[in-house]
Amino acid sequence: MGESILAKFKRFYKDIDDNIKEDNMAWVKTKVTFDFLMERISHNIELIDYIQYRFYYKKKAERRKFATHGELIKVIRTCNDPKLRPIFDQKPLFNTDFESFLGRDWLNADTASLDDIKDFLQKHDRVFGKVPDGMFGKGIQIFNSTTEIKEDVLQKIKSDKLLLEESLTQYNELKEFNESSVNSMRVVTLNTLNDGVKVMAGVLRLGRKGRFADNFHYNGIASLIDVETGIVYTTGIDRNWNRYVVHPDSHKTIVGFKIPKWEEIKETVKAAALRHPEVRYIGWDVSINEVGKIVLIEGNPGADFDVTQIPDQVGVWTKFKPYIDEIEKFKNKR
Numbered sequence: 001m002g003e004s005i006l007a008k009f010k011r012f013y014k015d016i017d018d019n020i021k022e023d024n025m026a027w028v029k030t031k032v033t034f035d036f037l038m039e040r041i042s043h044n045i046e047l048i049d050y051i052q053y054r055f056y057y058k059k060k061a062e063r064r065k066f067a068t069h070g071e072l073i074k075v076i077r078t079c080n081d082p083k084l085r086p087i088f089d090q091k092p093l094f095n096t097d098f099e100s101f102l103g104r105d106w107l108n109a110d111t112a113s114l115d116d117i118k119d120f121l122q123k124h125d126r127v128f129g130k131v132p133d134g135m136f137g138k139g140i141q142i143f144n145s146t147t148e149i150k151e152d153v154l155q156k157i158k159s160d161k162l163l164l165e166e167s168l169t170q171y172n173e174l175k176e177f178n179e180s181s182v183n184s185m186r187v188v189t190l191n192t193l194n195d196g197v198k199v200m201a202g203v204l205r206l207g208r209k210g211r212f213a214d215n216f217h218y219n220g221i222a223s224l225i226d227v228e229t230g231i232v233y234t235t236g237i238d239r240n241w242n243r244y245v246v247h248p249d250s251h252k253t254i255v256g257f258k259i260p261k262w263e264e265i266k267e268t269v270k271a272a273a274l275r276h277p278e279v280r281y282i283g284w285d286v287s288i289n290e291v292g293k294i295v296l297i298e299g300n301p302g303a304d305f306d307v308t309q310i311p312d313q314v315g316v317w318t319k320f321k322p323y324i325d326e327i328e329k330f331k332n333k334r
Contacts, residue, residue, distance in 0.1 A: 044070030065315030067305040079280035103295035110161035126167035171288035181207025191280035201308040209249035230262025234311040
């Protein structure tokens with residue numbers, strides 16, 4: 001169940017208390033609430049947009065540079081064929097379609113026999129079990145070679161229709177940040193009308209010690225990558241607004257880190273984007289395995305702009321808008 005509107009406003013006011021220090025806080029909250037409601041009516045923003053992009057600090061001209069809820073809906077409707085959405089939303093379909101980009105062994109427990117599931121678990125030292133439509137790194141189970149493979153475990157894997165994937169052993173430069181998770185890059189592509197596939201944004205995503213997901217919504221750390229150079233140029237940030245120059249657990253420096261094989265990463269996501277050109281906007285989760293092969297983890301055709309705008313608090317809508325308007329005009333002429 002989603003967060004209630006009351007819970008959202010409680011979090012909203014707590015954020016104000018934590019970040020705005022004025023004598024008359026009751027008046028501040030009234031003023032900010034009215035401001036949010038006006039933004040909601042005039043620009044279709046959500047409360048989370050207002051909070052995470054710190055709109056209560058920003059003038060209207062700066063706010064309009066952000067891609068908020070309304071802009072995300074427009075991008076998805078303009079750019080992506082809804083008939084192809086299941087390929088990206090259902091992990092077994094994605095793995096089948098993009099198998100040449102995966103760089104790892106996998107098995108769909110829903111269609112496999114119990115013997116096949118057992119053989120797969122015994123074949124690999126570490127296996128991730130993912131629910132077919134899971135998000136934000138939630139619902140992941142880990143099976144190790146030391147796990148006792150009982151009949152009830154196999155039956156549960158099958159009844160849950162888990163997608164089983166061989167664990168990636170990642171490239172050493174990424175592993176040094178945090179070895180318990182697969183640290184990845186979110187790379188956003190846009191299949192433009194006239195300029196081909198463009199890499200619009202890049203984000204380094206790092207997990208925390210003991211956690212196996214690096215997702216920003218799952219206690220991960222995010223920082224922005226300069227698309228041209230592959231160099232991380234912002235401090236890392238987590239969902240609690242903590243900022244990090246170095247990783248808090250490994251103490252490896254985040255700011256200034258150059259993503260290995262960045263040009264290869266860009267070429268890989270561009271090639272992947274052309275598999276379904278009717279899905280023009282995709283946020284790819286990418287990593288590098290231990291031998292230096294670029295591997296896709298997943299593709300998200302509804303990728304939120306949050307992780308590309310929160311680290312530096314700079315809106316990206318001005319980058320996207322000309323391309324989106326061009327695609328929209330083309331569609332309307334057909």
